Amino acid sequence: MSTHDTEINRDATRLLRLEGVSVTKVKDDGAGGSTVYVVTSEDSARACPSCGVFATRLKDYRTTAPRHLSCGGRPVSIRWRKARWHCTEVACARGSFTEAIPQVPARMRTTAALREAAGAAVVDGGRTVVQAGRDLGLSWPIVQHCFEHYAAEVLPEDPPVTEAIGIDETRRGKPVWKQDPDTEKWELVADAWHIGFVDAIGGRGLFGQVEGRNAASVADWLSAQPTAWRERICYVAIDLCSTFRAAIHRALPHARVVVDCFHIVQLAQRHLADLRRRLTWKQHGRRARKGDSIYTVRKLLRRNNEDLTDKQRDLLKAELESMGTYGKQIYAAWQGKELLRDLLGLAVTRRHVTPDPSAISTARHRFFAHVADHAHLPELVTLAETVEQWWDGIETYLTTGITNAASEGNNRLIKLEARNAFGFRNRANQRLRSRCATTRRSRREAHPH
Template sequence: MRWWKTRYRCRNDECDRATFTDRIREVPARRRTTTRLRTQIGRDIGENARSVAEVAAAAGVSWPTAHAAFVEHAEQVLTAPTPVRVLGIDETRRGKPRWVRDATGRRWVRVDPWDTGFVDISGDQGLLGQVEGRTTAAVTSWLTTQSEAFRNSITHVAIDPAAAYAAAATAVLPNAQVVVDHFHLVKLAGDAVTAVRRRVTFDARGRRGRKQDPEWANRRRLLTSRERLSDKSFARMWNDLIDHDTTGQILTAYIAKEQLRHLLAAARDNADTHEVRARLYAFYTWCADADLPELTRLATTIEAWWPAILAFIDTGITNARTEGLNRLVKQVKRVACGFRNTENSRRRIRFHCTRTQRASIQQFHC
């Protein structure tokens, strides 16, 4: 539908406006598109996660018009974050690394773009906001811009083992306790097993692992938890490494990984304090007796983060919801094909990462 708006001119020389046009509720002044069309464009971009260029082409409007419609639609929905009890912090990459000139213009500096996201783990607000960078200063700047009631309401902060995030949470949030996500700890143990396997293979054969090498053929089983392996598969891995790895270092690292998993499983088993201490002592003793640099480094990391690990065992809080929203963040970045304006990117990402909660709330009110 096309509507020809009539422009009128006032003949009074003292009139300030001089000209004016027709206007109705669906077509306000200085608008060439209807409110209904702009609302539909905003929903197609936000709710359906479609690119602005695709929706603009389908509606027959320009890219700025379609994006402005989405901004209007998003501002009606997105509000300032309300106080939360458990805050999740994690980073996502915002593009490929680039090389740029430094301030003096003499040297090339590698720029690795990252965005840090803040997620409501205990509630249904989804992604609360984003900030550029993954440093202590970046996290501190976002937290200080929030209200004092927001900061005081946070009791726990779930993070991966990142010293920058832990330092910011300790400095800005007076009532918060840092909780380390157990998934990243198990990954560190798996990385230690992989490092031992590669080192043993290179020392024995002078090359990287190949298909005919038993330790390389069992690399997946080494990273799989014991309860997920069948008895036959576990026996095959164990016997192959016993027969071909004379040093026994690979199985030693595998046992250390399983002992760390057994320690973290105390959160699921509701183990008491004495049981937790016994499992921790068994893990430390095994790593110390093994005298492997990879296991020593792993045990040192666990010791450094033990207060946050103990908080996970006591509360069972994880960063799973934050990791799930990271997947949506990456999906929006792929659909948008790279926003150059970081404000537009953050608005789009936050809108998409909270639309599931909004849809359920609207359905409930209906």
């Protein structure tokens, strides 16, 4: 082969992504694909796998057909003529061996390029194992193996350093009930939850997931992470979950808990709805129906003050006042919810811009004073107690603006991933796939191809 031919050959193997072999011939296979004949070009292929000495005594040749990627939109069948060598080293126990190159190690029936493509299709491309297998002509177990291998290569072993993490739980699949044949009682036999740990501010997705719903599972995962990573965490965003709070105090004693205030507003809405239903029963002895004042304004009660027109605000007040005492109490509860929203609305929207502390204490005082004036409304009192219990976390939210929104976003991706896979049987597999799905974007940004 001339130098020029060698150059062309190198380009051909580069195009095929088959380093270590040289193309000798390409034939049309008569079925829309190409048959590519190659021979070994890498000298190290004749190194004995046992002793490492280059063999010189040829035994014979054999041709193998490792599966490979298609090229230029056409399926490619490889025919690799490879040598078998005698190892003549006296001290070596091996009699003979067949050539191997990194692209096709011994006994592999697929090329590394094909296996990598299969792994990347699932991890980076978001394809399911079934789809990737269909696209590349590989079986499910092989693609699954490639996926696990590729994920281990590209996912960081330790979570990336961040100042704030978010923790929350998602249900894995549907709860399963079973009837005990003896007692005829229904029992919950499977109700698996995954607790997810996410990057709350950097958008780097899911750091990890554990099964369970208790403080121990959270503390165990956190404690298992590298000390340097744990020390850098200043904030942990959670919902109103005292189990998680206890676990954080135990595993990350220096970190501050941030309460996701979206959940506080939700809680306020729920308490208001409870109170409205309770007082409607007291007033009418039944549920509200068309024609009742409370029926007219029940949708307005759910709205935020700033979303009401002046006319609607007047209507809300007038209708509730026309109901008498109970109506006035419902109105007071609505005001309480709005005062709490005023307080939460003081949160910084951009980080590192500290809100006025006196504004926070004024708004907080107004809310608690309003509740004190209406201490006969248990729903309002319970809400105020929750705010009091979680005040540290609420205040940290107000001054940092950190939320657990990243967890919610990831949960959507995780559910989508589960739906695409028609549910997961294997939970470890589900966790790995979830991590790949939620870190996809940040990995792409870090290593753009």
